[in-house]
Amino acid sequence: MTESPAEIIRGLIRAQDRATLATKMRDAPETIEGAGAPYASLVLMACGQDASPLLLLSTLADHTKNLLADPVVSLMIDGTRGLADPLTGARATLQGRVEKTEDHELLARYTRRHPSAAMYAGFGDFSLYRMTVQRAHLVAGFGRIHWVGGDEVMYDASGAASLAAQEAGVVEHMNDDHGDAVGLYANVLLNLPGVGWRLTGVDPEGADLRRGGDVARLSFDKPVSDAESVRVELVRLVKRARNA
Incomplete structure (x- = not known):
């Protein structure tokens, strides 16, 4: 059975363990466009039972300082690793808001996905953040381009x-x-x-x-x-x- 665009995006979230996080710079030197300029960084990712992305971030990092000032972010997930022509593979950009969560089950889920994170997950400057996806843009090869609502991407895990x-x-x-x-x-x-x-x-x-x-x-x-x-x-x- 052919997967829908929403299912492909959710599959990428579940399968990948890293992503590119884009935040808005809270301030910037006058030599560039100033505050609000895009800032992209590599982050390790897990996800909840519903596939909502989870990020363990330090308040010492620029991306965390940025999202604490403005929680609206983009998260780019790349599923093209190993392909001879990466442009034929699937990748998705998620747009939404990132907020801190104190859910211990989600933190445990994250550290099982990333065992090395257990070493610093308890540090005072680290917290777990959950992304609420508002919409997503899928590119799954030439001509397969779709915008999808976040509610379609997420899995209804209310019964789980x-x-x-x-x-x-x-x-x-x-x-x-x-x-x-x-x-x-x-x-x-x-x-x-x-x-x-x-x-x-x-x-x-x-x-x-x-x-x-x-x-x-x-x-x-x-x-x-x-x-x-x-x-x-x-x-x-x-x-x-x-x-x-």
């Missing part, structure tokens, strides 16, 4: 509260007791080499994997909403991998 609460336990159980299955997901279903792949998250639409600096996305065939439905889907996928 149990999954959010149980996610940490599911991930820990899979990595500790079923590491061979996680390896099969990566090696067989995703055709990715190497040992040491680990699960970092599960959401209604799929699971996230990581091995060192490499990340991967394993999509589910049907949505899940709690630990039991995740278990059923993961068992089905490992059986598919073993049969392959």
Whole structure:
């Protein structure tokens, strides 16, 4: 089945672990256009169960100082890595507002996605920020260009509260007791080499994997909403991998 533009954008958010954040300079030297000039920077990204982007930022960074003065930002997500001609691949620019969140489940989700962030997540100058996407611009190759409303991009995760609460336990159980299955997901279903792949998250639409600096996305065939439905889907996928 062909994915809609909104589904492609959401897939990019879920699959990528970094993005380019564009904020408005709160001030600037007189030699350039002055305050309000665009400022772009590399950020590490995770996302919530609904796919809303999550950023762990320091107040010492210019981009954080900028968005605290004006929370309206753009976030560019690039899914073209590894393509011989990157212009044939999908990329999306999200527009919206970024605000600080104290949600501990979201912070845990972020640090599982980025294990190195656990070292500084507790520092006083670091906080987690969540982006509310108002609209998104997708370019998915020549001639495939779409503007999409943010409400279309986001996944309605209102029925997945149990999954959010149980996610940490599911991930820990899979990595500790079923590491061979996680390896099969990566090696067989995703055709990715190497040992040491680990699960970092599960959401209604799929699971996230990581091995060192490499990340991967394993999509589910049907949505899940709690630990039991995740278990059923993961068992089905490992059986598919073993049969392959």
